[in-house]
Amino acid sequence: MFLNLIKDAIKSLGEYGDEKFIKESEYADLATTIAFKIAKEKNLNSKEVANEIVDKITPIGYIGKIESVGGYINLFANYEFLEDTIDVILSDNNYGALGLSGNVLIEHTSANPDGPLHIGHIRNSIIGDTLTRIFIKAGFNVRTHYYINDMGRQMAITVLGVEKFGLPDKKPDHAIADAYISANKLLESEPELEKKVEELMLKYEKLDEETAKKFRSAIDKAMDGIKETMKKLNVEHDEFVWESDFIRSGYVEKILKLLDSKNLIKKEKAWIIELEGFDKEVVIRRENGTSLYVTRDLAYHLWKSENFDRMINVWGADHKLYGAQLLKLLEILGIKRPEIVFFEFVSLPEGRMSTRRGKFISADELIDKVKEEAKKIITNREFSAEEIERIAEAVAIGAIRFDFLKVAPEKPMIFDMSKALDFERQTASYIQYTYSRACSILRKSDEEPEFSSELCEKPERELVILLSKMPFYVYRVVNEVRPNLFAEYMLSLASKFNEFYRDYPVLKAEDELRRNRIAIVSAVSKVLKIGLELMGIPVIEKM
RNA sequence: GGGCCCGUGGCUCAGCCAGGACAGAGCGCCGGCCUUCUAAGCCGGAAAUCGCGGGUUCAAAUCCCGCCGGGUCCGCCA
Numbered sequence: 352m353f354l355n356l357i358k359d360a361i362k363s364l365g366e367y368g369d370e371k372f373i374k375e376s377e378y379a380d381l382a383t384t385i386a387f388k389i390a391k392e393k394n395l396n397s398k399e400v401a402n403e404i405v406d407k408i409t410p411i412g413y414i415g416k417i418e419s420v421g422g423y424i425n426l427f428a429n430y431e432f433l434e435d436t437i438d439v440i441l442s443d444n445n446y447g448a449l450g451l452s453g454n455v456l457i458e459h460t461s462a463n464p465d466g467p468l469h470i471g472h473i474r475n476s477i478i479g480d481t482l483t484r485i486f487i488k489a490g491f492n493v494r495t496h497y498y499i500n501d502m503g504r505q506m507a508i509t510v511l512g513v514e515k516f517g518l519p520d521k522k523p524d525h526a527i528a529d530a531y532i533s534a535n536k537l538l539e540s541e542p543e544l545e546k547k548v549e550e551l552m553l554k555y556e557k558l559d560e561e562t563a564k565k566f567r568s569a570i571d572k573a574m575d576g577i578k579e580t581m582k583k584l585n586v587e588h589d590e591f592v593w594e595s596d597f598i599r600s601g602y603v604e605k606i607l608k609l610l611d612s613k614n615l616i617k618k619e620k621a622w623i624i625e626l627e628g629f630d631k632e633v634v635i636r637r638e639n640g641t642s643l644y645v646t647r648d649l650a651y652h653l654w655k656s657e658n659f660d661r662m663i664n665v666w667g668a669d670h671k672l673y674g675a676q677l678l679k680l681l682e683i684l685g686i687k688r689p690e691i692v693f694f695e696f697v698s699l700p701e702g703r704m705s706t707r708r709g710k711f712i713s714a715d716e717l718i719d720k721v722k723e724e725a726k727k728i729i730t731n732r733e734f735s736a737e738e739i740e741r742i743a744e745a746v747a748i749g750a751i752r753f754d755f756l757k758v759a760p761e762k763p764m765i766f767d768m769s770k771a772l773d774f775e776r777q778t779a780s781y782i783q784y785t786y787s788r789a790c791s792i793l794r795k796s797d798e799e800p801e802f803s804s805e806l807c808e809k810p811e812r813e814l815v816i817l818l819s820k821m822p823f824y825v826y827r828v829v830n831e832v833r834p835n836l837f838a839e840y841m842l843s844l845a846s847k848f849n850e851f852y853r854d855y856p857v858l859k860a861e862d863e864l865r866r867n868r869i870a871i872v873s874a875v876s877k878v879l880k881i882g883l884e885l886m887g888i889p890v891i892e893k894m
Numbered sequence: 895g896g897g898c899c900c901g902u903g904g905c906u907c908a909g910c911c912a913g914g915a916c917a918g919a920g921c922g923c924c925g926g927c928c929u930u931c932u933a934a935g936c937c938g939g940a941a942a943u944c945g946c947g948g949g950u951u952c953a954a955a956u957c958c959c960g961c962c963g964g965g966u967c968c969g970c971c972a
Contacts, residue, residue, distance in 0.1 A: 371912050384914055391952075397914095421915060463972070503972040594972090621970050630896075630968070637970045644972045671898055672967050695899065696965070703965085728934075746934090758907065763900060763965055770906070774934070776921045784934045792931050831911085839908060842919075849935060858931045872931090894934075 352436045352819035354449075354826060356380065359412030360426050367404050367424075379418075379425030380816055386422050397422035428819075433804035433812065436819040440874040441800060447822045447881055451490040451829070456655055457483050458689075459665035460581070460588070461498040464573035465509045466528030468580050469711035470766050471667070471697040471704055477755045477887070478694055479665040480586040481834040484885045489829045491661070497588045498651065501570055501595050503644070505707070507551040508534045509573075510565045511544065522715065524576025527569060532709045556598065556641045580714050584748060585887040594647050602650035603642050609653075609684055610635065626679050633676055648677060653686055662689035663832065668696065668761075692832050694760035700767065717771065722747035724772045725780075729894070738893075745889035746780050752887050753779030757838040778842055779888055785845040786883065789876035790892040792857050793869070800870030803863060811855060811871060814847050818878050825885075841882045848875050 360381045361368035367385045376382035386401035393400075401419040410417055415429025440446050459479020462472040479495070486493045500506070509527060512534030518526040538544050554562040574591065581587070597603050610616055610624065617623045622636035635646045655662045666674060674691045681688045696703060704711040725743040734742065754771060757778065758764055774780060807815065824840040827833070857868040883890045 374912095374914095376915085377918095378915070382915090387914060387953080397952080423915065500972055505972070623970090634970050639970080641970090643970070648972095667966095668899065669966060670972095673972090675898090693899085698965080761899060762907080765906095767906085770921085773921075776906075777934080778920065780934055781920090784932080788932055788935080790932095795931065835908085839919090842908095846919085850937095852931080853927095853936050856931065893932085 352432070352439060353816075353823040356413050356428055356432060356819065357823075359414045363408055363411040363414045363417065363426065364404075364424075365408055367408070375820075376423075376425065378420070378423070380428045381426040383424045383426070384422075386419075386424060390422070428816065430804040432819070433807065433815045434802060436815055437802040437870055437874050440818060440877055441802075441870065445488075446877065447488050447825050447885070449489045449822060449826055449829070453491055453660040454658065455486050455491040455493045455661045455663065456496060456659040457486065457493060457663045457665070458496040458498055458655075459483075460586070461496075461500070462577065463500050463503060463505050463706075464524075464527070464570045464577065465505045465531045466573065466706040466711075467522070467524040468577055468714040469704055469706065470714060470717055471711075473580075473584060473586075473714045473717075473751070474694055474697050474755045474764070475665050475667065476581060476584060476586045477752050478692060478760060478834055480584075480887050481752075481756055481837070481885070482663060482665070482692070482828070482832065484887060485825055485828045485834065485837065488881075488885055489825050491829075494590065494659075495588045497591045499570065499574065499591055499593045500644070501566060501593050502552070502555060502647065504548060504552060505531070506566060506570065507548045507555070508538065509569050510551055510562075511548060512537075513565070513569050518572070522576050522579070523572035524574075524580070525713070525715075527573040527576070528706060528709070530569075532707065535707050553639065553641065555595070558599070580718075583718055584714065584752065585889070592651070594644075594651070597647050597650040597654070598642065600654075602654055603646055606646065606650045606653055606684075607636065610649075610680075613683060615683065624680070626676060628679070629676060633680070645673070645677065645680075649680060649684075652677070652681055652689060653684075655689065656681075656687040662687070664689050664691045666691055666693055668693045690832060692760055695763040697764045697766050700765060712766065712768070717751060717768075718747060720768070721750055721771060724774065725750070728774055734893075742891055742894050745891045746774075746777075746783065746894065749779035749783055749883075749888040750774070750777045753777070753782075753838060756886060757835055757842075759833065759835050780894075782841055782845045782879065782883060783888065783891055784894055785848055786876060786879040786890060787892055787894045788852060789848065789872050789879065792872050793876060795858055796865075796869050798866055798869055800873045801863065801866035802870035802874075803867050806864060806867045807871075808855070810847075810850055811868075814851050814871060814875065817844050817847050818874055821878050821882060837882070837885065841879075841886065844875070844878065844882070848879075851875075 360373055369385055372385040373381055373383045386404060387397045390397035390400045401422050401424050405417055405419040405424060413428050413432035414426050416427040418425050457479055460476045462468055483493055483495050509531045512530030516530050516533045519529050555566055615624050620638040621634050624633045626633055634643060671693055678688050722743050725746040729739050729742055824837050828837050855868055857872055860868055880890050
């Protein structure tokens, strides 16, 4: 809806309707700074320019009023816009949809199957999964992948660990981590085992069936546990793609031929590519004839590009250089390139995490602790044991997802367990609570909503304008690939509704005023619900 | 050493890409509001050299240059 308002603003402004200078504003529904630009170019007074522009133009469509204030040109929506906004929200069961189309692949999480997901991995999952939900809402046909790095050294070490130490009886991904950690320790004291690791890797790449069985068994166990964790977090993948598949499918061969056909490869003992703009050359084939991660990843991206219009990878910032090299290689090969969302590390107050050294907080541990804490808060309320369980779960998952989501991906995070458990500062439960407040009103009212914009006072009007912005934020996330923007929006909506809640009693109001407010509450509850779902945060009617 | 990212009240963050109207939230602190729709709420207050120093501009948290602090990368690893 807000997108229509922007369109009409552009139309109204005519030759001055440059979208780049039109912004959201706290003084108006939209504002443009175009007069400043023109004033500068022509060396004029910006106020006068703004005045002249406003005199020249007339409001079109949803724009009701245009005024000039100190060089700014402020635009306001008319009543019709408010009416239509509420109408659309109440009647459209897919509010926020943009009707965009195309096939999009989102690859995220893709943690090595050598242990459970830790709190760094789930930053990836939460960004990736939220993007997925928002892209689907926008209308794209989205498929999600978890790329399983089954061919790495760390997998060979894991297999070695399972052989030497067996697996303890615990959640399978945690058991695998034990084996992996023990094997790493063993390797430190017995470096000659290194040969054994290399041998395993070589055999696996040569598709030796006996070795493959061992790898698959270990990986399946780890993945079972990882999937269970992701499920708890409302994170879902359509497919789990194994790195080694691209050797079997011939895509690795294909990519090598393609590189060769461009005369890029320097064939010494190993095959090497020198990349312009990079200090280091890229090795794509080892001396012993086996492939490397980048080779297989190129193959994977070749496959992606054949099947999708848009590809998004959610990667840790430690892959930035690698990502740049990959993009460069794809560019040279004329293969459509992915968009990469890099997120910075989550570290602990005592330093960075390491699965190998057993220094990490697992997602499972975090979920359990946050849930316990949430339970403490609700036990003294009038809920049954089942309800407590359900609400605590919803609040915990919401708190965790929102905590990660609201931070811009490029910001490094230092994880503090005491803060994660502090529900005073949990903003997800604030949104959930706001929703349940709205539900509570609606439960007690049996009247039909009937919105009339003339009855709206200023704060109510502002609330409706905020409601109209939901699709706009879907649009922004899809374009800018910054899901934290949506978290911010949801917070402002919840806050605005809570103001309304205090000042504008619904059930106490009468007749058309009551019906009008019921319409507003209905619309708010609907948008809050859709918004929470887009963030993968459980929606609860009571808490 | 070089590349990239981050540095905003005591704490955690938004805003920076596309420069503009008093730098916004939350936590914590101080003071108010439950005989009225769920107080996990609301209102008010104190608290900020937007890391530092230059520059561009009528206008800089935002753009440019230099520096400082933190992180990260620079494997025939993945």
